[in-house]
Amino acid sequence: MEQSSQETPRAVEVTLRPFELSDVDAMMVWASDPQVAAVCSWDAYESTEPLLAFIRDAVLPHPWYRAICLAGEDRPVGAVLMMPTGDLCRAEIGYHLARAHWGKGVATAAVKRTVAALFDEMEGLERVEALVDVANPASQRVLEKAGFTREAVLRKYCAIKGVVKDMVMFSFINTDPLVE
Amino acid sequence: MEPAAADGDARRAEEPAPPLVSLRPLGLDDTDDFMAWASDDRVMRYLKRPLCANREQAVAQIRDTVLGHPWFRAVCVDGGHPVGQVSVWPYADDGGRRANIGYALAHDHWGRGIVAAAIKMVVGRVFDELPGLERLEAVTDVENVRSQRVLEKAGFHNEGILRSYIAGRAGGKAKDAVIYSFLSSDRA
Numbered sequence: 089m090e091q092s093s094q095e096t097p098r099a100v101e102v103t104l105r106p107f108e109l110s111d112v113d114a115m116m117v118w119a120s121d122p123q124v125a126a127v128c129s130w131d132a133y134e135s136t137e138p139l140l141a142f143i144r145d146a147v148l149p150h151p152w153y154r155a156i157c158l159a160g161e162d163r164p165v166g167a168v169l170m171m172p173t174g175d176l177c178r179a180e181i182g183y184h185l186a187r188a189h190w191g192k193g194v195a196t197a198a199v200k201r202t203v204a205a206l207f208d209e210m211e212g213l214e215r216v217e218a219l220v221d222v223a224n225p226a227s228q229r230v231l232e233k234a235g236f237t238r239e240a241v242l243r244k245y246c247a248i249k250g251v252v253k254d255m256v257m258f259s260f261i262n263t264d265p266l267v268e
Numbered sequence: 269m270e271p272a273a274a275d276g277d278a279r280r281a282e283e284p285a286p287p288l289v290s291l292r293p294l295g296l297d298d299t300d301d302f303m304a305w306a307s308d309d310r311v312m313r314y315l316k317r318p319l320c321a322n323r324e325q326a327v328a329q330i331r332d333t334v335l336g337h338p339w340f341r342a343v344c345v346d347g348g349h350p351v352g353q354v355s356v357w358p359y360a361d362d363g364g365r366r367a368n369i370g371y372a373l374a375h376d377h378w379g380r381g382i383v384a385a386a387i388k389m390v391v392g393r394v395f396d397e398l399p400g401l402e403r404l405e406a407v408t409d410v411e412n413v414r415s416q417r418v419l420e421k422a423g424f425h426n427e428g429i430l431r432s433y434i435a436g437r438a439g440g441k442a443k444d445a446v447i448y449s450f451l452s453s454d455r456a
Contacts, residue, residue, distance in 0.1 A: 178432070240447060247362070262432070
């Protein structure tokens with residue numbers, strides 16, 4: 089692989105791969121972190137047994153659930169997934185990252201890779217969307233840097249852990265230029 | 269009944285009182301009336317429901333998608349037979365908090381304020397009739413200006429444009445949509 093040029097000092101390279109059961113310990117790093125779980129529908133895991141069951145029952149059979157690895161490393165530092173909607177033209181994505189890797193462009197790199205992969209792999213896909221809590225500016229910045237367009241604030245769109253949230257809708261459509 | 273509100277259209281000032289709209293459940297007895305709009309592509313082109321080509325398909329659609337529906341109403345005018353439909357469908361994954369509103373009106377009755385009146389009635393009662401409902405949303409094709417006006421008249425908030433959101437018909441390109449919402453807290 090060619091050496092990447094030096095003009096973007098903070099460029100981060102990640103790879104995406106399917107999860108394996110043996111990733112449970114790496115996944116536990118973010119799955120047990122209350123700060124990661126705070127914005128998700130699930131509660132922080134307290135032991136690996138239920139997480140192993142989650143990998144086996146929800147992640148492995150999932151249509152598109154990928155481990156985020158830093159280039160050259162095999163240990164996952166986060167996850168990105170595609171959630172199908174009722175329409176083939178439209179898919180939603182979600183992502184989480186271990187806190188040690190926040191603020192370094194890792195999630196942005198993973199989202200860029202995800203968008204490219206989904207448009208390549210999913211026939212008929214025209215729109216990738218993501219919903220972020222209005223109170224989560226860091227995640228909104230990830231999407232903006234990955235080339236998503238902020239479209240709307242959907243009022244009282246969903247409840248996370250019993251708290252009703254306004255969510256910002258972002259999209260990346262198949263005619264948008266992929267961001268390097 | 270209140271006098272017709274001035275809406276800036278000089279023609280309307282001379283028209284008779286606006287139609288009296290009522291909502292009621294729709295059943296198999298209403299099949300022939302249902303066909304009047306459910307078979308009309310001008311009416312159904314923006315809805316996800318398949319067009320009814322014949323009476324058998326209309327019966328099947330009523331039986332399969334109307335009778336067991338969480339909230340489906342026939343729209344009637346001046347105490348007469350149904351001329352349209354309005355429905356509220358809670359999304360599966362949200363515990364009934366969020367629902368989608370859809371509607372269709374026979375083409376002959378367009379332009380009389382019937383759908384706007386029907387939607388106002390829906391908004392006035394559906395939050396009580398579907399406990400837990402907090403957000404009613406409507407998604408319209410950006411080209412469906414008529415529908416957008418109806419929602420605005422009924423007090424819905426335009427939240428933005430969602431690009432390539434609505435699947436294209438017969439494999440065509442996806443269409444941009446406008447998303448609207450009416451919250452239970454928006455009620456006066």
